[in-house]
Amino acid sequence: MSETWEPVIGLEIHVQLKTETKMFCRCRNGFGGGPNTQTCPVCLAFPGALPVPNRRAIEEAIKLGLALDCTIAARAVFHRKNYFYPDNPKAYQISQYDEPLCSNGRLAVPTADGDVTIGITRAHLEEDAAKNVHVAASGRLHGATATLVDFNRCGTPLIEIVTEPDIHDADTAKRFLQLLRQTVVELDLSDAELEKGSMRFDVNVSVRPAGSGELRTRTELKNMNSFNFAAKGIEREIARQIGIYEAGGEVQQETLHFVPGEEDSPPIRSKEEAQDYRYFPEPDLVPVHPPAALVERLRAEIGELPGARIGRIADTLSFYDADVLVTGGLDRLWSALVGAGADAKEAANVLSNQFVAAGVDPGTVNAAELAKLVAARAEIPRAAFDEALSKAGDAGFAAGPYLEQKLVADAGELDPVIERVIAASPGQAEQFRSGKEGLLGFFVGQVMKETGGKADPRIVNERVRAKLSGT
Amino acid sequence: MIDALRLTAEEAKKLLDAREISGAELFAAYAERDDDLHAFLYRCDDPGGDGIPIALKDVIGTKGVPTTAGSKILESYLPVYDATVAANCKRHGLRLLGKTNTDEFAMGSSTENSAFGPSRNPWDPARVPGGSGGGSAAAVSGGLAPWALGSDTGGSIKQPSALCGNVGLRPTYGTVSRFGVVAFASSLDQVGPVAKNVRDCAYLYSIIAGRDANDTTTVEVPEVELPTAQDLKGMRIGVPTEMNEADGIEPGVSAAVRKAIELAESLGAEVGECSLPRSVDYGVACYYLVAPAEASSNLARYDGARYGLRSDGDDFREMVMATRHDGLGDEPKRRIMIGTYALSSGYYDAYYGKAQRVRTMIRREHAEVFEKFDLIVSPTSPTVAFAIGEKAGNPLAMYLNDLLTIPSCMAGLPGLNIPCGLSEGLPVGLQLIGPQFAENTLFRAGHALEQALGFDVVPERLR
Amino acid sequence: MAGISKDEVLHVARLARLELSEDEVARFQEQLSAILDAVSKVSELDLADVPPTAHPLEIENAWAEDEPRPCLSLDDVFANAPERDDDYFRMPPA
Ligand SMILES: [Mg+2]
Ligand SMILES: [Zn+2]
DSSP states (O other), X not given: OOOOEEEXXXXXXXXXOOOSBOSSSOSBOSSOXXXXXXXXXXXXXXXXXXXXXXXXXXXXXXXXXXXTTOEEOXXXXXXXEEOOOTTOTTSEEEEEOSSOSEEEEEEEEEETTEEEEEEEEEEEEEEOOOEEEEEOSSXXXXXXXXXXXXXXXXXXXXXXXXXXXXXXXXXXXXXXXXXXXXXXXXXXXXXXXXXXXXXXXXXXXXXXXXXXOOOOOOEEEEOOOSHHHHHHHHHHHHHHHHHHHHTTOOOOOEEXXXXXXXXXXXXXXXXXXXXXXXXXXXXXXXXXXXXXXXXXXXXXXXXXXXXXXXXXXXXXSOHHHHHHHHHTTOHHXXXXXXXXXXXXXXXXXXXXXXXXXXXXXXXXXXXXXXXXXXXXXXXXXXXXXXXXXXXXXXXXXXXXXHHTSOOBOOHHHXXXXXXXXXXXXXXXXXXXXXXXXXXXXXXXXXXHHHTXXXXXXXXXXXXXXXXXXXX | OOOTTTOOHHHHHHHHHTTSSOHHHHHHHHHTSOOTTOOEEEEOOOOOSXXXXXXXXXXXXXXXXXXXXXXXXXXXXOOSSOOHHHHHHHHTTOEEEEEEXXXXXXXXXXXXXXXXXXXXXXXXXXXXXXXXXXXHHHHHHTTSOSOEEEEESSSTTHHHHHHHXXXXXXXXXXXXXXXXXXXXXXXXXXXXXXXXXXXXXXHHHHHHBSOBTTBTTOOOOOOOOOOOOOOOTTOEEEEEHHHHSOTTOOHHHHHHHHHHHHHHHHTTOEEEEEOOHHHHHHHHHHHHHHHHHHHHHHGGGOSSSSSSOOOOOSSHHHHHHHHHHHHSOHHHHHHHHHHHHHHSTTTTIIIIIHHHHHHHHHHHHHHHHTTTOSEEEEESSSSSOOBTTSSTTOHHHHHXXXXXXXXXXXXXXXXXXXXXXXXXXXXXXXXXXXXXXXXXXXXXXXXXXHHHHOOOOSOGGGO | OOOOOHHHHHHHHHHTTOOOOHHHHHHHHHHHHHHHHHHGGGGXXXXXXXXXXXXXXXXXXXXXXXXXXXXXXXXXXXXXXXXXXXXXXXXXXX
8 A cells, every 4th residue: 555545524414303394384394194194285386386484494594503603694595406306396496505594614523532623514494305105016216117205294394514525534424423413402403313314414425645635536425324324334435435546446426325224235326417406596585684683592592512511521531431421412411410429430331321221311310319329239239220220210210219129249148049050050060160261150140040130240250159169 | 238348347346336236247247258359268157246257367376267377288277275366356255257368377478379379459359469468458458357367577467458458567576476376487477457447457456465474575565545636746757768769669659658748748747858778778688588597497397297287208207308398388498498598507697697687787777767757658568469470480579579568577666557549550558667666656647647548448349 | 699509409408308309409499599699688798796686675584483284185185186196196207
């Protein structure tokens, strides 16, 4: 390898707003109802229908823009983006073009080595397309015999966020996406759920010789519906492009469509047809001029943002723990636990492992009660602790009943059980004695099982070893 | 006993209020007349009620009543909702006589571009009624409707009113809702009244004007005053040289307009010359970039997918191309292509972008003139009604019919046509243009002039 | 003369999804050339300092509250549909 290569990555993210109504009509926005039951002349593009913008959507876009440190335009204009497709009934999408609502912002992504600041080119409002169902015997898009269209999603509000090509590795791309998602969720603009499609992103990837400022041909990665999948896909694409250049080839501009659920199979490649969207100012709409008082009110509604909290918490915990807590939406509960006396590291471990598995909304938890349990975790049977976590969000949740379920740590009580377990497996016991140390776990497990998880694992470990060794 | 050719809406209302006639009799007086002018594309059964009948241009969406925009692509289309203006008419008890003929998607100046055949001029059936609202204009002067609504993008109310001897108003952009009206060029389209006299025109305007929550380009409108004054005292009237001496204005048209201007002076108006040099010079070019660009996008929804005509195709793209080939006529195709070209990559700045700047220049020129004048006047159409077929093969010649109506449309200004005399036995139209929201000024001046002119709106051959 | 070539006619027709026969291409090429020649007149003007007008009325901030209104009934949704499949619009494959 004579050369080192620098990846250049830019992201384009679409976030679906959870307003009550659509972007340009007052049909309900959201799931529910059968196909085409949430439609009207506007979102079906019947002749004569006209768009009416949703005030809340505009406010939310401004709010996100402020959170991303963007300039809020004194005059924002909606444009028409013209193209024909079954899911695009007007044959134009109302979007924003050269006068977007928010531009020139940045998001600082904390890393173990300090913040990496990613430029936000723009954040603008637009409408979503309908949902196509391609009907065919084989179920493959290519062999489709018809397209069925449900216009319920058509016209629902989206914020599109475009970054500068400031990202140079897959991990930072992933962190950026996680942090942005958490920011959007905390601003209460969107569920931003990848599985539901309420957050979607495209990734542009190119590579260049390290140190050069050039921008080489990029490929666009579409349809990646998890952050880990994205990181993996980006890494694979970087490697592919480097391979091409090192073999003396040229990267082709193309789009790579990933198939959700088939993460290891190669993406479907398609040449980009030269598009000509013929953007022009939407003549059915007038410009948006956000009043200063509105912008200030929205600014005041923004609390401490996740990125800042990661930096703050990383002063106490490791960067890794801080990142997991904040992007997992757990750090406020963590702070409350620590405030109530729990050990910082202990609380972080509990939250990022067992608590996440319990699937409880952190906002509903009585932190003072949970803190007592975290402090006593070593003395409570695992099963009882897990049960406590699963109930932690219930009304009237109290630590008391769980704290009473002490671990059995008394050797006199445990020894008969241990002896019984060893006697039941003489073969394994012999193997252990002849050096197969790994079998210790087998016996400990058996004892834990016999005691219904109430035995203190530390004591069990000690006693099993002692008994097996005959001491 | 009901003289459909002569009765004004105001007179009809008096007869209805005095119970001298019933709503059904009034409706029948129009509905039973033979439509040998092909003014209507669809005539309705009497919907009942006691209001005055009305005809609507077929670009205005009417729930359950066919709305074709003069296009084969919408031949079978039945709206499931009313346009705001149609709903306003209903709310005032106006009874729908039917839907009037129009150039396809309101693109034209003769109604010959209707997919369903041309309408005829009541003054001479061998001639066009103008366009695109030729059906509404022919219906009103042919005694098929007491009044009607049209739509005007670059002159489609004013010009047919001139050619048929009607009063027609193109209102200030933003005063009348476009919701439910089949769009041609969104930043220019305006619905407006066609009537037998100025007072009817003003009254009908008062019914349709006002802010509509469904059309964010509408605004609150000053209260409409029905004109009564017989004089023009204190009125400052500008006569733009370029609009009164443009190439192509027929001598007979010039003469009639000049006489009307002299009459205005004798009624007390202060008349002075003024100039709109570049508005006239560049208006048509500007219009035929802006309007087609918007139209290319507005007409893209006619794809055969959700309503209207669908032709066969193996995939979506082929289906759309076949549908649009079969369903759209030549004029929409031409304008869609011009507009697509003007917006396309590499051409936007030189064409559409440039036209938008010209539009600013036109607005500024008009604003300057209205610092000195309350309104300006000119011929509405350079010519009287021309023969059917005469210009059909030459789109560019057809476009020049709108030379004098276009500039004020580009500036969003209101314009009123009143008949001001005859040339070769055919009506000549006088165009009055005011600043934004000056409809009351136009009504006042139009009414006073109308009284003094004493033009007989009934076509000679029908008297 | 700002003529338009046959290829350009075909290009804009494709962008606008208009199928054209050979005859139509020839006819439109001639007509569009004449029209483009006429409208090219706007290029005579130097308007670099003049801002564009997209809209004749200078209004801004027209919007509605985020409050749902009734949607269409399925009967109305499909009243004009060329092809309905269950409660979907059916069309040839994309
Ligand atoms: Mg987008
Ligand atoms: Zn809707």
